[in-house]
Amino acid sequence: MNNRFARTRPRAATRTHTLRSTLAVLSALPLALTACGTGVTSDPSNSAGPEETVEVTNCGRELTFDTAPENLVGMMPSQTEMLIRLGLQDSLVGQAQTDVSTLPDDIADAAADVPVLSTDAPPAREDLLAAAPELVVSPTEYEFTAEQGFASIDQLEENGAQAYVATGGCADRRNTAEVTDVLTDITDLGAIMRVPDAAEELSAEAGNRLSAVDEAIDGSKRPTVAQVYVEGESLSAIGAGVEADIIKRAGGDNVFDPDAPEFAEFFAAEINPEEIISRDPEAIVFGVSGPAQEEKTREYLQSTFPDVAAVENDVLIALPQADLHPGTLGNIDSVEAIAEGLHPDAF
Missing domain, CATH: 3.40.50.1980 (Nitrogenase molybdenum iron protein domain)
Structure with missing residues (x-):
């Protein structure tokens, strides 16, 4: 399990510290989100005509995209998979933590030529920045811990990149995250990358699968x-x-x-x-x-x-x-x- 159950824990209780320290090595799952929202505005100053600007609230941060990012990095196979299923494989300039899990067989070939930035841990700062991403998509905020030698969100911004963290991976939502948070991520990324139709199709498929379970076990x-x-x-x-x-x-x-x-x-x-x-x-x-x-x-x-x-x-x-x-x-x-x-x- 490489989803880092926890980052650091208070040492007040030995049991708790032991668990979190152990799982920190294993899983990057500690975090959660405030409310995420997506909005679209237009920029009337664009001389070539109005251009849609996408605004997304993510982990309490306001992200603004005047154009769709061209260079993407998936910080975990789960994020790489989502980007590929949204039809964005040609925009991937890096994939990370590739040994955590394998990509599904039906899309594995789409990532075959994407540079691997790391295998069993988030990429080092210099390796991520060398890929020159414009958008980095991550399961948690842990992947941006500067103290661990990773590029921080601020450092990414200084190099022209923005970070999108999974809705269920933001620090203040970790304990209350829900399965349907992934639908928010699909919608947000679809808007950011200007592929709303692909996002709608993927979200509908995911929603239908959950509905099928609801119907099967009803009663x-x-x-x-x-x-x-x-x-x-x-x-x-x-x-x-x-x-x-x-x-x-x-x-x-x-x-x-x-x-x-x-x-x-x-x-x-x-x-x-x-x-x-x-x-x-x-x-x-x-x-x-x-x-x-x-x-x-x-x-x-x-x-x-x-x-x-x-x-x-x-x-x-x-x-x-x-x-x-x-x-x-x-x-x-x-x-x-x-x-x-x-x-x-x-x-």
Whole structure:
């Protein structure tokens, strides 16, 4: 999982610090947004005639685009995928964190000639700036942490580039992010890049997929679900954020309350196995980086919770961790996969 669950955490509680430090190496998912909005105005001073100016509110910043950016960088495969699905592959001058996940087979060839700026971490400042992007699209604000050696948003602006962060990846929305935030990203990027028709088509397809799940599970009993992340013998519960909304959209009832104190500042919390045993979930959902981690996690769950309903009935649902990143169409894949695991008779 390379979506950095957290950046830095206060050291007030050792458990919390350990979890966030561990997941910070793994996932860049810490953030969230204020309200995003898109607007179009015209510039009457343009001597060649009125030209549309697109204004977008993103992570509390006002972004203005007098023309469509020509050079794009996707800071994660999830963002690169979205840009390609909007028909913008010819504008890509860089892709980053390419080892986090693979692009879907149907679009992989479209990115074959796009320069790789980094593999398992955000690109170094000099590497990103050398690509001369005009728009950098990122899953979170972490990718712009100057202290980590990455180009900051201010440094990008000084070099003629703007940054768009996934709606669910802005710092003040991380704990309340929703699956439908990705639809905001599609609309915003469609407006910025002047491809509204492609954005409308992609958004409609995504919305239809979610509606199909809603219709299939309508009236079904909602099984109890625990979503966890396992690293070695360390166990973490996922109680808030887009992950919690994915469980909800898939027709499950999370055994962890997003309003509980342990999730007040962060969407995940390190827990003891007894927390799972006492809640006895009917299903367990877990994110993995690949087959090896999936196998290890299944072995851990089966040996640690043999009497828990989810293990007894083998309702252990593995998801690619990358599909839990903010701003990815994989969120919808996750809803579909979990819904089918929870409600097999509905599909």
